[in-house]
Amino acid sequence: MFYLKVLFYKVIMQVLKLAGKLVPQTQPFIFTGGYSSLALTKLIIDQDTKHVFIVTDAVLNKLGITKGVCNLLAEHQVKVTIYDQVTPDPSESVVNNGIALLRKQQCDLVLAIGGGSSIDAAKMIAVLAYSKQTIKGVAGLLKIRKEGLPLCVIPTTSGTGSEVTMAAVITDTENQSKSLVVSPKMMAMATALDPVLMQGMPAKITADTGFDALTHAIEAYLSKYANAQTDQFALTAIKLIFKQLPTCYHQGDDLAARQALALASCYAGLAFNKTNVGYVHAIAHQIGAKYHSPHGFTNAVVLPVVLDFYLKGSEERLADMAKAIGIDTNNLTSVQAAEQFILAIKELQAEVGIPKTLNCIEEKDIKSLAKSALKEAHYFYPVPKYLRPSQCEKMLTQLCTP
Ligand SMILES: [Fe+2]
Structure with missing residues:
Protein backbone atom coordinates (compact mmCIF):
# COMPACT_ATOMS: atom_id res chain seq x y z
CA MET A 1 0.00 0.00 0.00
CA PHE A 2 2.77 2.45 0.98
CA TYR A 3 4.60 1.80 -2.31
CA LEU A 4 1.43 2.53 -4.29
CA LYS A 5 1.01 5.80 -2.40
CA VAL A 6 4.64 6.72 -3.11
CA LEU A 7 4.06 6.04 -6.79
CA PHE A 8 1.04 8.36 -6.67
CA TYR A 9 3.07 11.14 -4.95
CA LYS A 10 5.82 10.77 -7.56
CA VAL A 11 3.25 11.19 -10.36
CA ILE A 12 1.93 14.36 -8.66
CA MET A 13 5.48 15.72 -8.46
CA GLN A 14 6.06 15.02 -12.16
CA VAL A 15 2.80 16.78 -13.10
CA LEU A 16 3.77 19.78 -10.95
CA LYS A 17 7.21 19.80 -12.54
CA LEU A 18 5.69 19.99 -16.02
CA ALA A 19 3.23 22.68 -14.88
CA GLY A 20 6.15 24.62 -13.38
CA LYS A 21 7.80 24.77 -16.80
CA LEU A 22 4.83 26.80 -18.06
CA VAL A 23 5.21 29.36 -15.26
CA PRO A 24 7.05 32.52 -16.36
CA GLN A 25 10.38 32.72 -14.54
CA THR A 26 11.20 36.20 -13.38
CA GLN A 27 13.71 37.42 -10.86
CA PRO A 28 13.96 40.73 -9.03
CA PHE A 29 16.71 43.23 -9.70
CA ILE A 30 19.14 42.76 -6.80
CA PHE A 31 20.99 45.69 -5.20
CA THR A 32 23.83 44.81 -2.82
CA GLY A 33 26.26 46.68 -0.59
CA GLY A 34 26.12 49.18 2.26
CA TYR A 35 23.20 51.64 1.85
CA SER A 36 21.88 49.71 -1.17
CA SER A 37 18.41 50.26 0.38
CA LEU A 38 18.78 53.89 -0.74
CA ALA A 39 19.71 52.82 -4.28
CA LEU A 40 16.50 50.79 -4.34
CA THR A 41 14.59 53.82 -3.05
CA LYS A 42 15.97 55.88 -5.97
CA LEU A 43 14.62 53.24 -8.34
CA ILE A 44 11.19 53.57 -6.68
CA ILE A 45 11.34 57.36 -7.15
CA ASP A 46 12.41 56.97 -10.79
CA GLN A 47 9.35 54.76 -11.41
CA ASP A 48 7.16 57.85 -10.86
CA THR A 49 5.67 56.33 -7.73
CA LYS A 50 3.22 58.63 -5.95
CA HIS A 51 2.51 56.88 -2.64
CA VAL A 52 4.55 54.05 -1.09
CA PHE A 53 2.95 51.59 1.34
CA ILE A 54 5.70 50.36 3.71
CA VAL A 55 5.03 47.02 5.41
CA THR A 56 7.10 46.35 8.53
CA ASP A 57 6.78 45.45 12.21
CA ALA A 58 6.41 47.75 15.22
CA VAL A 59 9.82 46.92 16.73
CA LEU A 60 11.78 47.74 13.57
CA ASN A 61 9.70 50.85 12.98
CA LYS A 62 10.41 52.06 16.50
CA LEU A 63 14.14 51.39 15.97
CA GLY A 64 13.98 53.78 12.99
CA ILE A 65 14.87 51.18 10.35
CA THR A 66 12.54 52.86 7.81
CA LYS A 67 13.95 56.34 8.43
CA GLY A 68 16.58 56.56 5.65
CA VAL A 69 14.15 55.31 3.02
CA CYS A 70 11.31 57.60 4.24
CA ASN A 71 13.57 60.68 4.28
CA LEU A 72 14.72 60.06 0.71
CA LEU A 73 11.14 59.50 -0.48
CA ALA A 74 10.00 62.72 1.27
CA GLU A 75 12.83 64.71 -0.37
CA HIS A 76 11.32 63.70 -3.71
CA GLN A 77 7.72 64.43 -2.67
CA VAL A 78 6.73 60.77 -2.65
CA LYS A 79 4.06 60.12 0.00
CA VAL A 80 4.53 57.28 2.50
CA THR A 81 2.12 55.26 4.63
CA ILE A 82 3.75 52.92 7.15
CA TYR A 83 1.87 49.79 8.18
CA ASP A 84 3.81 48.36 11.13
CA GLN A 85 1.31 45.85 12.46
CA VAL A 86 3.01 42.72 11.09
CA THR A 87 3.47 40.01 13.72
CA PRO A 88 5.53 36.80 13.49
CA ASP A 89 3.75 34.19 11.35
CA PRO A 90 1.36 36.81 9.93
CA SER A 91 -2.31 35.90 10.06
CA GLU A 92 -5.07 36.65 7.57
CA SER A 93 -6.18 39.63 9.67
CA VAL A 94 -2.69 41.18 9.49
CA VAL A 95 -2.91 41.00 5.68
CA ASN A 96 -6.55 42.14 5.48
CA ASN A 97 -5.98 45.13 7.79
CA GLY A 98 -3.00 46.11 5.63
CA ILE A 99 -5.09 45.87 2.46
CA ALA A 100 -7.83 48.05 4.00
CA LEU A 101 -5.32 50.76 4.94
CA LEU A 102 -3.58 50.62 1.56
CA ARG A 103 -6.90 51.07 -0.27
CA LYS A 104 -7.86 53.97 1.98
CA GLN A 105 -4.54 55.71 1.27
CA GLN A 106 -4.63 54.75 -2.44
CA CYS A 107 -0.98 53.67 -2.49
CA ASP A 108 0.61 52.57 -5.76
CA LEU A 109 3.66 50.53 -4.61
CA VAL A 110 4.34 48.18 -1.69
CA LEU A 111 7.73 48.15 0.01
CA ALA A 112 8.51 45.44 2.57
CA ILE A 113 11.19 46.32 5.14
CA GLY A 114 11.79 43.53 7.63
CA GLY A 115 12.10 39.79 8.10
CA GLY A 116 10.23 36.96 6.43
CA SER A 117 6.92 37.77 8.13
CA SER A 118 6.87 41.35 6.84
CA ILE A 119 7.93 40.23 3.36
CA ASP A 120 5.27 37.50 3.17
CA ALA A 121 2.56 39.87 4.45
CA ALA A 122 3.69 42.52 1.93
CA LYS A 123 3.52 40.02 -0.93
CA MET A 124 -0.08 39.17 -0.06
CA ILE A 125 -1.04 42.84 0.45
CA ALA A 126 0.51 43.82 -2.91
CA VAL A 127 -1.12 41.05 -4.88
CA LEU A 128 -4.58 41.42 -3.30
CA ALA A 129 -4.45 45.24 -3.04
CA TYR A 130 -7.13 45.94 -5.60
CA SER A 131 -8.30 42.37 -6.21
CA LYS A 132 -11.61 40.69 -5.38
CA GLN A 133 -9.87 37.43 -4.45
CA THR A 134 -9.42 36.46 -0.79
CA ILE A 135 -6.42 34.89 0.96
CA LYS A 136 -8.22 31.53 1.17
CA GLY A 137 -9.12 31.86 -2.50
CA VAL A 138 -5.50 32.21 -3.58
CA ALA A 139 -4.00 29.61 -1.18
CA GLY A 140 -2.21 26.87 -3.12
CA LEU A 141 -0.47 26.86 -6.47
CA LEU A 142 -1.00 29.47 -9.20
CA LYS A 143 -4.43 30.67 -8.09
CA ILE A 144 -3.80 34.41 -8.27
CA ARG A 145 -5.65 35.80 -11.29
CA LYS A 146 -4.64 39.46 -11.44
CA GLU A 147 -1.31 41.29 -11.34
CA GLY A 148 -0.92 43.15 -8.05
CA LEU A 149 0.87 46.38 -7.19
CA PRO A 150 4.63 46.55 -7.80
CA LEU A 151 6.53 45.14 -4.84
CA CYS A 152 10.03 46.00 -3.58
CA VAL A 153 11.75 44.24 -0.70
CA ILE A 154 14.44 45.22 1.80
CA PRO A 155 15.14 42.19 4.01
CA THR A 156 16.55 42.91 7.47
CA THR A 157 17.34 39.28 8.26
CA SER A 158 19.38 36.74 6.30
CA GLY A 159 17.29 33.62 6.15
CA THR A 160 13.91 33.63 4.52
CA GLY A 161 15.05 34.21 0.93
CA SER A 162 11.50 35.49 0.45
CA GLU A 163 12.90 38.52 -1.39
CA VAL A 164 13.58 36.30 -4.44
CA THR A 165 10.81 33.69 -4.23
CA MET A 166 7.25 33.58 -5.49
CA ALA A 167 5.85 32.06 -2.29
CA ALA A 168 4.33 33.36 0.93
CA VAL A 169 3.16 31.59 4.07
CA ILE A 170 0.14 32.96 5.93
CA THR A 171 -1.14 31.54 9.22
CA ASP A 172 -4.74 30.37 9.47
CA THR A 173 -5.30 31.06 13.18
CA GLU A 174 -8.73 29.38 13.17
CA ASN A 175 -7.38 26.01 12.04
CA GLN A 176 -3.88 26.38 13.55
CA SER A 177 -2.38 25.72 10.15
CA LYS A 178 -0.34 27.56 7.56
CA SER A 179 -1.43 28.37 4.02
CA LEU A 180 1.19 28.32 1.31
CA VAL A 181 0.54 30.68 -1.59
CA VAL A 182 2.66 30.24 -4.71
CA SER A 183 2.42 32.44 -7.80
CA PRO A 184 4.87 34.27 -10.09
CA LYS A 185 2.62 37.32 -9.57
CA MET A 186 4.11 37.60 -6.08
CA MET A 187 7.67 38.03 -7.29
CA ALA A 188 9.24 41.33 -6.20
CA MET A 189 10.33 43.88 -8.79
CA ALA A 190 13.58 44.68 -6.91
CA THR A 191 15.33 43.92 -3.66
CA ALA A 192 18.23 45.45 -1.69
CA LEU A 193 20.53 43.33 0.48
CA ASP A 194 21.79 46.14 2.71
CA PRO A 195 24.14 44.87 5.47
CA VAL A 196 23.93 48.22 7.28
CA LEU A 197 20.30 47.45 8.16
CA MET A 198 21.26 43.96 9.36
CA GLN A 199 24.11 44.77 11.73
CA GLY A 200 21.84 45.32 14.73
FE1 LIG B 1 12.14 28.51 5.48
Whole structure:
Protein backbone atom coordinates (compact mmCIF):
# COMPACT_ATOMS: atom_id res chain seq x y z
CA MET A 1 0.00 0.00 0.00
CA PHE A 2 2.77 2.45 0.98
CA TYR A 3 4.60 1.80 -2.31
CA LEU A 4 1.43 2.53 -4.29
CA LYS A 5 1.01 5.80 -2.40
CA VAL A 6 4.64 6.72 -3.11
CA LEU A 7 4.06 6.04 -6.79
CA PHE A 8 1.04 8.36 -6.67
CA TYR A 9 3.07 11.14 -4.95
CA LYS A 10 5.82 10.77 -7.56
CA VAL A 11 3.25 11.19 -10.36
CA ILE A 12 1.93 14.36 -8.66
CA MET A 13 5.48 15.72 -8.46
CA GLN A 14 6.06 15.02 -12.16
CA VAL A 15 2.80 16.78 -13.10
CA LEU A 16 3.77 19.78 -10.95
CA LYS A 17 7.21 19.80 -12.54
CA LEU A 18 5.69 19.99 -16.02
CA ALA A 19 3.23 22.68 -14.88
CA GLY A 20 6.15 24.62 -13.38
CA LYS A 21 7.80 24.77 -16.80
CA LEU A 22 4.83 26.80 -18.06
CA VAL A 23 5.21 29.36 -15.26
CA PRO A 24 7.05 32.52 -16.36
CA GLN A 25 10.38 32.72 -14.54
CA THR A 26 11.20 36.20 -13.38
CA GLN A 27 13.71 37.42 -10.86
CA PRO A 28 13.96 40.73 -9.03
CA PHE A 29 16.71 43.23 -9.70
CA ILE A 30 19.14 42.76 -6.80
CA PHE A 31 20.99 45.69 -5.20
CA THR A 32 23.83 44.81 -2.82
CA GLY A 33 26.26 46.68 -0.59
CA GLY A 34 26.12 49.18 2.26
CA TYR A 35 23.20 51.64 1.85
CA SER A 36 21.88 49.71 -1.17
CA SER A 37 18.41 50.26 0.38
CA LEU A 38 18.78 53.89 -0.74
CA ALA A 39 19.71 52.82 -4.28
CA LEU A 40 16.50 50.79 -4.34
CA THR A 41 14.59 53.82 -3.05
CA LYS A 42 15.97 55.88 -5.97
CA LEU A 43 14.62 53.24 -8.34
CA ILE A 44 11.19 53.57 -6.68
CA ILE A 45 11.34 57.36 -7.15
CA ASP A 46 12.41 56.97 -10.79
CA GLN A 47 9.35 54.76 -11.41
CA ASP A 48 7.16 57.85 -10.86
CA THR A 49 5.67 56.33 -7.73
CA LYS A 50 3.22 58.63 -5.95
CA HIS A 51 2.51 56.88 -2.64
CA VAL A 52 4.55 54.05 -1.09
CA PHE A 53 2.95 51.59 1.34
CA ILE A 54 5.70 50.36 3.71
CA VAL A 55 5.03 47.02 5.41
CA THR A 56 7.10 46.35 8.53
CA ASP A 57 6.78 45.45 12.21
CA ALA A 58 6.41 47.75 15.22
CA VAL A 59 9.82 46.92 16.73
CA LEU A 60 11.78 47.74 13.57
CA ASN A 61 9.70 50.85 12.98
CA LYS A 62 10.41 52.06 16.50
CA LEU A 63 14.14 51.39 15.97
CA GLY A 64 13.98 53.78 12.99
CA ILE A 65 14.87 51.18 10.35
CA THR A 66 12.54 52.86 7.81
CA LYS A 67 13.95 56.34 8.43
CA GLY A 68 16.58 56.56 5.65
CA VAL A 69 14.15 55.31 3.02
CA CYS A 70 11.31 57.60 4.24
CA ASN A 71 13.57 60.68 4.28
CA LEU A 72 14.72 60.06 0.71
CA LEU A 73 11.14 59.50 -0.48
CA ALA A 74 10.00 62.72 1.27
CA GLU A 75 12.83 64.71 -0.37
CA HIS A 76 11.32 63.70 -3.71
CA GLN A 77 7.72 64.43 -2.67
CA VAL A 78 6.73 60.77 -2.65
CA LYS A 79 4.06 60.12 0.00
CA VAL A 80 4.53 57.28 2.50
CA THR A 81 2.12 55.26 4.63
CA ILE A 82 3.75 52.92 7.15
CA TYR A 83 1.87 49.79 8.18
CA ASP A 84 3.81 48.36 11.13
CA GLN A 85 1.31 45.85 12.46
CA VAL A 86 3.01 42.72 11.09
CA THR A 87 3.47 40.01 13.72
CA PRO A 88 5.53 36.80 13.49
CA ASP A 89 3.75 34.19 11.35
CA PRO A 90 1.36 36.81 9.93
CA SER A 91 -2.31 35.90 10.06
CA GLU A 92 -5.07 36.65 7.57
CA SER A 93 -6.18 39.63 9.67
CA VAL A 94 -2.69 41.18 9.49
CA VAL A 95 -2.91 41.00 5.68
CA ASN A 96 -6.55 42.14 5.48
CA ASN A 97 -5.98 45.13 7.79
CA GLY A 98 -3.00 46.11 5.63
CA ILE A 99 -5.09 45.87 2.46
CA ALA A 100 -7.83 48.05 4.00
CA LEU A 101 -5.32 50.76 4.94
CA LEU A 102 -3.58 50.62 1.56
CA ARG A 103 -6.90 51.07 -0.27
CA LYS A 104 -7.86 53.97 1.98
CA GLN A 105 -4.54 55.71 1.27
CA GLN A 106 -4.63 54.75 -2.44
CA CYS A 107 -0.98 53.67 -2.49
CA ASP A 108 0.61 52.57 -5.76
CA LEU A 109 3.66 50.53 -4.61
CA VAL A 110 4.34 48.18 -1.69
CA LEU A 111 7.73 48.15 0.01
CA ALA A 112 8.51 45.44 2.57
CA ILE A 113 11.19 46.32 5.14
CA GLY A 114 11.79 43.53 7.63
CA GLY A 115 12.10 39.79 8.10
CA GLY A 116 10.23 36.96 6.43
CA SER A 117 6.92 37.77 8.13
CA SER A 118 6.87 41.35 6.84
CA ILE A 119 7.93 40.23 3.36
CA ASP A 120 5.27 37.50 3.17
CA ALA A 121 2.56 39.87 4.45
CA ALA A 122 3.69 42.52 1.93
CA LYS A 123 3.52 40.02 -0.93
CA MET A 124 -0.08 39.17 -0.06
CA ILE A 125 -1.04 42.84 0.45
CA ALA A 126 0.51 43.82 -2.91
CA VAL A 127 -1.12 41.05 -4.88
CA LEU A 128 -4.58 41.42 -3.30
CA ALA A 129 -4.45 45.24 -3.04
CA TYR A 130 -7.13 45.94 -5.60
CA SER A 131 -8.30 42.37 -6.21
CA LYS A 132 -11.61 40.69 -5.38
CA GLN A 133 -9.87 37.43 -4.45
CA THR A 134 -9.42 36.46 -0.79
CA ILE A 135 -6.42 34.89 0.96
CA LYS A 136 -8.22 31.53 1.17
CA GLY A 137 -9.12 31.86 -2.50
CA VAL A 138 -5.50 32.21 -3.58
CA ALA A 139 -4.00 29.61 -1.18
CA GLY A 140 -2.21 26.87 -3.12
CA LEU A 141 -0.47 26.86 -6.47
CA LEU A 142 -1.00 29.47 -9.20
CA LYS A 143 -4.43 30.67 -8.09
CA ILE A 144 -3.80 34.41 -8.27
CA ARG A 145 -5.65 35.80 -11.29
CA LYS A 146 -4.64 39.46 -11.44
CA GLU A 147 -1.31 41.29 -11.34
CA GLY A 148 -0.92 43.15 -8.05
CA LEU A 149 0.87 46.38 -7.19
CA PRO A 150 4.63 46.55 -7.80
CA LEU A 151 6.53 45.14 -4.84
CA CYS A 152 10.03 46.00 -3.58
CA VAL A 153 11.75 44.24 -0.70
CA ILE A 154 14.44 45.22 1.80
CA PRO A 155 15.14 42.19 4.01
CA THR A 156 16.55 42.91 7.47
CA THR A 157 17.34 39.28 8.26
CA SER A 158 19.38 36.74 6.30
CA GLY A 159 17.29 33.62 6.15
CA THR A 160 13.91 33.63 4.52
CA GLY A 161 15.05 34.21 0.93
CA SER A 162 11.50 35.49 0.45
CA GLU A 163 12.90 38.52 -1.39
CA VAL A 164 13.58 36.30 -4.44
CA THR A 165 10.81 33.69 -4.23
CA MET A 166 7.25 33.58 -5.49
CA ALA A 167 5.85 32.06 -2.29
CA ALA A 168 4.33 33.36 0.93
CA VAL A 169 3.16 31.59 4.07
CA ILE A 170 0.14 32.96 5.93
CA THR A 171 -1.14 31.54 9.22
CA ASP A 172 -4.74 30.37 9.47
CA THR A 173 -5.30 31.06 13.18
CA GLU A 174 -8.73 29.38 13.17
CA ASN A 175 -7.38 26.01 12.04
CA GLN A 176 -3.88 26.38 13.55
CA SER A 177 -2.38 25.72 10.15
CA LYS A 178 -0.34 27.56 7.56
CA SER A 179 -1.43 28.37 4.02
CA LEU A 180 1.19 28.32 1.31
CA VAL A 181 0.54 30.68 -1.59
CA VAL A 182 2.66 30.24 -4.71
CA SER A 183 2.42 32.44 -7.80
CA PRO A 184 4.87 34.27 -10.09
CA LYS A 185 2.62 37.32 -9.57
CA MET A 186 4.11 37.60 -6.08
CA MET A 187 7.67 38.03 -7.29
CA ALA A 188 9.24 41.33 -6.20
CA MET A 189 10.33 43.88 -8.79
CA ALA A 190 13.58 44.68 -6.91
CA THR A 191 15.33 43.92 -3.66
CA ALA A 192 18.23 45.45 -1.69
CA LEU A 193 20.53 43.33 0.48
CA ASP A 194 21.79 46.14 2.71
CA PRO A 195 24.14 44.87 5.47
CA VAL A 196 23.93 48.22 7.28
CA LEU A 197 20.30 47.45 8.16
CA MET A 198 21.26 43.96 9.36
CA GLN A 199 24.11 44.77 11.73
CA GLY A 200 21.84 45.32 14.73
CA MET A 201 20.11 41.95 14.35
CA PRO A 202 20.25 40.07 17.70
CA ALA A 203 22.49 36.98 17.83
CA LYS A 204 19.57 34.58 18.37
CA ILE A 205 17.65 35.86 15.34
CA THR A 206 20.89 35.73 13.32
CA ALA A 207 21.31 32.05 14.26
CA ASP A 208 17.67 31.09 13.65
CA THR A 209 17.37 32.84 10.31
CA GLY A 210 20.83 31.67 9.19
CA PHE A 211 19.70 28.09 9.79
CA ASP A 212 16.52 28.77 7.83
CA ALA A 213 18.69 29.76 4.85
CA LEU A 214 20.89 26.69 5.38
CA THR A 215 17.79 24.48 5.39
CA HIS A 216 16.56 26.07 2.15
CA ALA A 217 19.90 25.38 0.47
CA ILE A 218 20.17 21.78 1.73
CA GLU A 219 16.57 20.90 0.88
CA ALA A 220 17.06 22.48 -2.57
CA TYR A 221 20.20 20.40 -3.18
CA LEU A 222 18.40 17.20 -2.13
CA SER A 223 15.23 18.00 -4.10
CA LYS A 224 14.22 15.86 -7.07
CA TYR A 225 13.72 19.13 -9.01
CA ALA A 226 17.36 20.18 -8.52
CA ASN A 227 19.30 21.12 -11.67
CA ALA A 228 22.82 22.39 -12.42
CA GLN A 229 21.87 26.01 -11.74
CA THR A 230 20.04 25.37 -8.44
CA ASP A 231 22.92 23.09 -7.37
CA GLN A 232 25.37 25.92 -7.87
CA PHE A 233 23.21 28.37 -5.90
CA ALA A 234 22.65 25.83 -3.11
CA LEU A 235 26.31 24.79 -2.71
CA THR A 236 27.48 28.41 -2.74
CA ALA A 237 24.91 29.27 -0.07
CA ILE A 238 25.91 26.29 2.12
CA LYS A 239 29.61 27.19 1.86
CA LEU A 240 28.96 30.86 2.73
CA ILE A 241 26.66 30.05 5.66
CA PHE A 242 29.14 27.66 7.29
CA LYS A 243 31.85 30.31 6.93
CA GLN A 244 29.92 33.46 7.87
CA LEU A 245 27.16 32.46 10.31
CA PRO A 246 29.51 32.06 13.32
CA THR A 247 31.07 35.50 12.59
CA CYS A 248 27.65 37.17 12.27
CA TYR A 249 26.51 35.42 15.46
CA HIS A 250 29.53 36.47 17.54
CA GLN A 251 30.32 39.85 15.87
CA GLY A 252 27.02 41.19 14.61
CA ASP A 253 28.52 44.45 13.33
CA ASP A 254 30.91 42.77 10.86
CA LEU A 255 29.47 44.28 7.68
CA ALA A 256 31.41 42.03 5.27
CA ALA A 257 30.14 38.90 7.03
CA ARG A 258 26.59 40.32 7.14
CA GLN A 259 26.74 41.03 3.39
CA ALA A 260 28.02 37.51 2.63
CA LEU A 261 25.30 35.92 4.77
CA ALA A 262 22.63 38.06 3.06
CA LEU A 263 23.91 36.87 -0.32
CA ALA A 264 23.90 33.26 0.90
CA SER A 265 20.28 33.60 1.98
CA CYS A 266 19.43 35.10 -1.41
CA TYR A 267 21.22 32.25 -3.29
CA ALA A 268 19.36 29.71 -1.16
CA GLY A 269 16.11 31.52 -2.04
CA LEU A 270 16.92 31.42 -5.76
CA ALA A 271 17.60 27.68 -5.43
CA PHE A 272 14.49 26.65 -3.52
CA ASN A 273 12.28 28.93 -5.60
CA LYS A 274 12.78 26.33 -8.37
CA THR A 275 13.23 23.14 -6.36
CA ASN A 276 10.87 23.72 -3.45
CA VAL A 277 11.77 22.46 0.03
CA GLY A 278 11.25 19.12 1.84
CA TYR A 279 10.39 17.32 5.06
CA VAL A 280 12.29 19.72 7.33
CA HIS A 281 9.97 22.54 6.32
CA ALA A 282 6.89 20.31 6.24
CA ILE A 283 7.49 19.23 9.85
CA ALA A 284 8.61 22.67 11.06
CA HIS A 285 5.53 24.35 9.57
CA GLN A 286 3.20 22.13 11.65
CA ILE A 287 5.19 22.70 14.86
CA GLY A 288 5.30 26.45 14.19
CA ALA A 289 1.56 26.67 13.52
CA LYS A 290 0.67 24.66 16.63
CA TYR A 291 3.11 26.06 19.20
CA HIS A 292 4.28 29.35 17.58
CA SER A 293 7.95 28.36 17.68
CA PRO A 294 9.99 30.58 15.30
CA HIS A 295 10.32 29.18 11.78
CA GLY A 296 14.12 29.29 11.44
CA PHE A 297 14.67 27.97 14.94
CA THR A 298 12.30 25.04 14.36
CA ASN A 299 13.95 24.20 11.05
CA ALA A 300 17.34 24.33 12.76
CA VAL A 301 16.38 21.69 15.32
CA VAL A 302 14.51 19.46 12.84
CA LEU A 303 17.25 19.57 10.14
CA PRO A 304 19.75 16.91 11.36
CA VAL A 305 16.95 14.52 12.33
CA VAL A 306 15.57 14.56 8.78
CA LEU A 307 19.07 14.34 7.27
CA ASP A 308 19.73 11.17 9.30
CA PHE A 309 16.68 9.69 7.57
CA TYR A 310 17.82 10.89 4.11
CA LEU A 311 21.34 9.54 4.58
CA LYS A 312 20.69 6.11 3.08
CA GLY A 313 19.96 6.92 -0.54
CA SER A 314 21.20 10.53 -0.59
CA GLU A 315 24.74 9.86 0.59
CA GLU A 316 26.33 11.12 -2.66
CA ARG A 317 24.46 14.45 -2.48
CA LEU A 318 25.24 14.86 1.22
CA ALA A 319 28.90 14.06 0.47
CA ASP A 320 28.93 16.87 -2.15
CA MET A 321 27.79 19.26 0.57
CA ALA A 322 30.52 17.97 2.90
CA LYS A 323 33.08 18.78 0.20
CA ALA A 324 31.56 22.25 -0.33
CA ILE A 325 32.14 23.21 3.31
CA GLY A 326 35.78 22.11 3.16
CA ILE A 327 35.66 18.61 4.67
CA ASP A 328 38.48 16.50 3.20
CA THR A 329 36.48 13.67 1.65
CA ASN A 330 39.37 12.08 -0.28
CA ASN A 331 39.75 9.04 1.95
CA LEU A 332 36.09 8.76 2.93
CA THR A 333 33.27 6.72 1.47
CA SER A 334 30.15 8.68 0.46
CA VAL A 335 28.38 7.48 3.61
CA GLN A 336 31.28 8.59 5.82
CA ALA A 337 31.43 12.01 4.09
CA ALA A 338 27.65 12.38 4.47
CA GLU A 339 27.94 11.53 8.17
CA GLN A 340 30.68 14.15 8.53
CA PHE A 341 28.39 16.74 6.96
CA ILE A 342 25.56 15.95 9.40
CA LEU A 343 28.06 16.12 12.25
CA ALA A 344 29.25 19.54 11.00
CA ILE A 345 25.64 20.76 11.10
CA LYS A 346 25.35 19.59 14.72
CA GLU A 347 28.59 21.43 15.55
CA LEU A 348 27.31 24.60 13.88
CA GLN A 349 24.07 24.27 15.88
CA ALA A 350 26.07 24.08 19.12
CA GLU A 351 28.24 27.06 18.12
CA VAL A 352 25.21 29.32 17.59
CA GLY A 353 23.15 28.12 20.53
CA ILE A 354 20.59 25.87 18.81
CA PRO A 355 19.35 23.07 21.11
CA LYS A 356 19.01 19.43 20.05
CA THR A 357 15.34 19.09 21.00
CA LEU A 358 12.12 21.10 21.00
CA ASN A 359 10.44 21.11 24.39
CA CYS A 360 7.24 22.66 23.01
CA ILE A 361 6.02 19.44 21.35
CA GLU A 362 3.33 17.60 23.32
CA GLU A 363 3.14 13.83 22.97
CA LYS A 364 -0.63 13.87 22.45
CA ASP A 365 -0.17 15.99 19.28
CA ILE A 366 2.45 13.82 17.57
CA LYS A 367 0.05 11.77 15.44
CA SER A 368 -1.77 14.79 14.04
CA LEU A 369 1.46 16.75 13.52
CA ALA A 370 2.92 13.86 11.53
CA LYS A 371 -0.25 13.50 9.48
CA SER A 372 -0.31 17.20 8.49
CA ALA A 373 3.44 17.27 7.80
CA LEU A 374 3.19 14.32 5.43
CA LYS A 375 0.14 15.82 3.72
CA GLU A 376 2.05 19.07 3.07
CA ALA A 377 5.22 17.31 1.90
CA HIS A 378 3.61 14.68 -0.30
CA TYR A 379 1.46 17.10 -2.26
CA PHE A 380 3.99 19.94 -2.64
CA TYR A 381 7.60 18.86 -2.12
CA PRO A 382 9.78 16.67 -4.40
CA VAL A 383 11.52 14.89 -1.52
CA PRO A 384 14.36 12.46 -2.30
CA LYS A 385 12.89 9.68 -0.15
CA TYR A 386 9.42 9.10 1.33
CA LEU A 387 8.54 8.88 5.02
CA ARG A 388 5.96 6.49 6.43
CA PRO A 389 3.62 7.99 9.09
CA SER A 390 5.24 5.82 11.79
CA GLN A 391 8.72 7.10 10.81
CA CYS A 392 7.56 10.70 10.97
CA GLU A 393 5.96 10.11 14.39
CA LYS A 394 9.25 8.57 15.55
CA MET A 395 11.13 11.70 14.41
CA LEU A 396 8.72 13.94 16.31
CA THR A 397 9.13 11.78 19.43
CA GLN A 398 12.92 12.03 19.05
CA LEU A 399 12.61 15.81 18.70
CA CYS A 400 10.77 16.18 22.00
CA THR A 401 12.86 13.67 23.98
CA PRO A 402 15.58 15.40 26.03
FE1 LIG B 1 12.14 28.51 5.48
